[in-house]
Amino acid sequence: MRLRRSRSADHAVIYQVSSLCLSYPDDGVLASIPLLDAALAEQPADAAVVALREFVEYLRTTDPTMLRQNYIETFDLSRKNTLYLTYWTAGDTRRRGAALGEVKQRYRDSGFLVDLRGELPDHLPIVLEFAARVDPAAGADLLGEFRPALELLRLSLTDRESPFSPVLQAVCATLPGAAPADRRAVMAMQGAPPPAESVGLEPFDPRLLPIAEAR
Incomplete structure (x- = not known):
């Protein structure tokens, strides 16, 4: 008997849902929860x-004020968890303007x-939406190139629980x-981000970055 390979989820759905989940939890994002449920229900688990x-x-069961406070504390006040991907790869340097x-x-x-x-164009929710809705191939390439940044962010958020x-x-x-x-394994990847002293400093406000004029 020939066994069928289990089906994996549609990456476009994963990226679009993730884009919304990593956006600031305003009323629009919270109103989209039923749509997120429906999209995920159509995918293999x-x-x-x-x-x-x-x-x-978590979005459904957490007080909106607490959601927003946690989002700001996690992503806006800490370089260790920044959603701006070129910060991980170029640091707070002039090179980041070219990367953007x-x-x-x-x-x-x-x-x-x-x-x-x-x-900024490197904001992870924007990159994910681009991969989901605009150009899946180019979006997948971008995510692959930024994999060290994504993995470091994953590890940082995991350590923080x-x-x-x-x-x-x-x-x-x-x-x-x-x-x-x-x-250490992430840093061994090709194109790994800059050393630890360039990433992970606090406090952090992306609006104050020197290259913000590249927006």
């Missing part, structure tokens, strides 16, 4: 889907107008190969 269901349940320009060029090359919604950790677990579960077990 692989590791990424199970992780996202866990986070959506390269991401913007990928968006232009897609032939679509990408709405950054006032964010953050409720946002399952979302990064879901995103990283879509990437090929085994996940690195620790920071």
